[in-house]
Amino acid sequence: MPIGLLLTNIFLLSTVASFGQTLVKEKYPGGELRAEGSVMNDKKEGEWIFYYPTGKKNSIEHYKNGVLHGKVIYFYPSETKQGIESWKEGAMQDSAWYFYSNGRLERKGLFENSQYAGTWNYFFENGNPKRIVSYKNGLPDGPIKVYNENGFVLQEGNYLKGVEDGEWKFYTEEGQLKFYGSYHAGKETGIWYEIKKGQKKVYKKY
DSSP states (O other): OOHHHHHHHHHHHHHHHHHSOEEEEEEOTTSOEEEEEEEETTEEEEEEEEEOTTSOEEEEEEEETTEEOEEEEEEOTTSOEEEEEEEETTEEOEEEEEEOTTSOEEEEEEEETTEEEEEEEEEOTTSOEEEEEEEETTEEEEEEEEEOTTSOEEEEEEEETTEEOEEEEEEOTTSOEEEEEEEETTEEEEEEEEEETTEEEEEEEO
């Protein structure tokens, strides 16, 4: 047996004996390395690295008792970061960031039990804000503001349990107020107004 292989086998046996972990490598049908990491009691444990068939990193993931636990980093085929998440016992928790392939931030926010929570900020590729949305239990709940790529506000309003509720305003592409009115349980209600040439007039009654 070659010395290198013998030493490798000794190292692996030592690892299993000392920590109860076995080093594992998974491969694509073509033989390219797909993933490598440790297994303990037939469950993924610690850091695992996944690869594209090209050999570039796909993700770096951390496991505990076979489920994701800790930081997870995803990569584009170019190895530019695609996303960063925090996991706890198989559920997404805390802050997360996602990126465009050019490296600019696409969105960021919080997770609670793998559901969107709190304020999420979305961005265009040029870095300007795209949306600011409040979430609760995975649904839009609270204020929302939508922008165009030039930075002008297009819409602003409020959600309650995933549907429009309360006052909403709609603007032109240049940021001028165009319509406004109220929603209740996702439906328009009351009087809606339109702004034309600086003058307010009734647009529709519900």
